[in-house]
Structure formats: C-alpha cells, structure tokens
Amino acid sequence: SAVISQKPSRDxxxxxxxxxxxxxVDSQVTMMFWYRQQPGQSLTLIATANxxxxxxxxxxxxxxxxxxxxxxxTFSTLTVSNMSPEDSSIYLCSVGEPxxxxxxxxxxxxxxx
Amino acid sequence: xxxxxxxQTEISVVEKEDVTLDCVYETRDTTYYLFWYKQPPSGxxxxxxxxxxxxxxxxxxxxxxxxxxxxxxxxxxxxxxxQVVDSAVYFCALSEAFLDSxxxxxxxxxxxxxxxx
Numbered sequence: 451s452a453v454i455s456q457k458p459s460r461d462x463x464x465x466x467x468x469x470x471x472x473x474x475v476d477s478q479v480t481m482m483f484w485y486r487q488q489p490g491q492s493l494t495l496i497a498t499a500n501x502x503x504x505x506x507x508x509x510x511x512x513x514x515x516x517x518x519x520x521x522x523x524t525f526s527t528l529t530v531s532n533m534s535p536e537d538s539s540i541y542l543c544s545v546g547e548p549x550x551x552x553x554x555x556x557x558x559x560x561x562x563x
Numbered sequence: 564x565x566x567x568x569x570x571q572t573e574i575s576v577v578e579k580e581d582v583t584l585d586c587v588y589e590t591r592d593t594t595y596y597l598f599w600y601k602q603p604p605s606g607x608x609x610x611x612x613x614x615x616x617x618x619x620x621x622x623x624x625x626x627x628x629x630x631x632x633x634x635x636x637x638x639x640x641x642x643x644x645x646q647v648v649d650s651a652v653y654f655c656a657l658s659e660a661f662l663d664s665x666x667x668x669x670x671x672x673x674x675x676x677x678x679x680x
Contacts, residue, residue, distance in 0.1 A: 451610070483667070492654065492670045540606060549596055549658065552668060554608040
C-alpha cells in the first residue's frame with residue numbers, strides 16, 4: 451500500500467483567503483483523488499486528478515473554487531479559494547487504481563473564521 | 564443508480580459484545596467491488612477489506628468477519644468480542660467496474676461504533 455502525506459495537517463484561516471493543500475505519495479500512482487468530509491458526514495469526492503490532464507470535477511465543485519495541480523505521478527495540490535466558513539472541513543487525498551481499494555492521507559483539518 | 568446504505572447511524576455496545584454493522588448496496592452492474600473502511604477518532608481512513616461481486620465467500624480476519632450476500636445486496640461486517648479500540652466510524656463503499664475510466668467509490672453515510680469499557 452502507498453504511504454501518503456498531507457500538508458498542512460490543520461489550519462485556521464480567515465474568510466476570503468486561500469489555502470493550498472499538498473499531497474505527497476511515496477510511489478508513482480496514476481489516479482489521485484481529493485475528498486471533502488464535513489463534520490460528522492461521509493466523504494464527498496471533489497475531483498479526480500490524473501497526471502498530464504485536467505482534473506475531473508464532480509457536480510457542485512468548480513475549478514475556480516478548487517483548483518488542482520498534478521505536476522507528476524507522486525504529487526498533487528488542492529487549493530481552496532476565497533474561503534468562507536462553509537469550507538470548514540477535513541480535506542483528504544487518496545490514491546488508487548480502478549477496481550481496487552483507495553489509500554488515504556491523514557487529512558487536512560481546515561477551519562475558516 | 565448506485566447507492567450504499569448504512570442504516571445504523573450509531574451503535575453502542577459494551578466491550579466483549581459482538582456487533583454487526585449493516586451495509587446494503589444498489590448497483591446496475593454485474594461486476595462490482597465492495598469495501599469497508601475504518602475511521603478512528605484520529606481521522607485517518609484505514610482500509611479493511613475489498614470484495615468482488617463474484618466472490619461470495621465470507622471472510623474472517625481475526626475478530627473481524629464479513630458476510631457478503633448478493634441475494635439481499637448486503638455486505639455486513641461483524642466484530643466479535645469487541646474492544647474499546649474498535650470505537651470508530653465505519654464506512655462501506657461500492658465501486659462499479661464500468662466506471663474504470665472515471666473510477667470512484669460510492670460511500671455509505673457511515674456507522675459510528677462506540678465500545679464502552
């Protein structure tokens with residue numbers, strides 16, 4: 451299984467600012483995923499990020515609000531732009547191959563004041 | 564449409580009791596994959612098991628066991644002789660094979676399991 455790290459582990463931000471979350475994997479992977487998990491809720495997929503192509507966003511998520519970069523097969527970033535208190539969540543990155551399990555990073559706990 | 568239902572929002576048992584977490588799924592595909600994950604209070608998601616739709620054998624791993632029944636579209640998870648460390652939120656998830664090009668997991672709402680000492 452892949453080992454995944456995320457930075458920062460947590461942050462408290464002011465509304466209107468942006469935060470970039472980094473996800474690093476210890477091996478090359480094709481597919482990376484970004485999720486949001488609001489308090490007490492299940493996981494919601496934000497987008498799928500494949501290296502060399504634009505991220506694919508799920509319904510309700512747009513690139514202007516959640517721009518994603520995937521410069522190589524071991525790294526990705528998610529930016530939460532123009533934040534509001536509603537963006538307070540845990541943001542998780544994961545990696546996986548079709549039909550197989552996904553492995554998750556430890557998450558980034560974001561609080562927006 | 565694909566869907567995963569975990570009807571039990573929260574379960575509370577006393578340590579050493581057995582407990583079963585229910586998972587019911589809906590899918591239009593004949594080939595699919597089912598998963599269970601554990602999310603302890605620390606927040607990190609831990610993969611527990613993957614099962615494909617052609618393998619209906621029950622799985623046992625230590626105190627954990629899984630009962631897959633296609634006839635009832637269920638993939639239930641049982642913890643035997645529960646321990647306080649089993650306290651966590653448990654998620655069931657589904658992946659359909661035809662979504663290869665846009666692979667994603669369909670998640671249940673999760674069941675919060677509380678084991679009291």
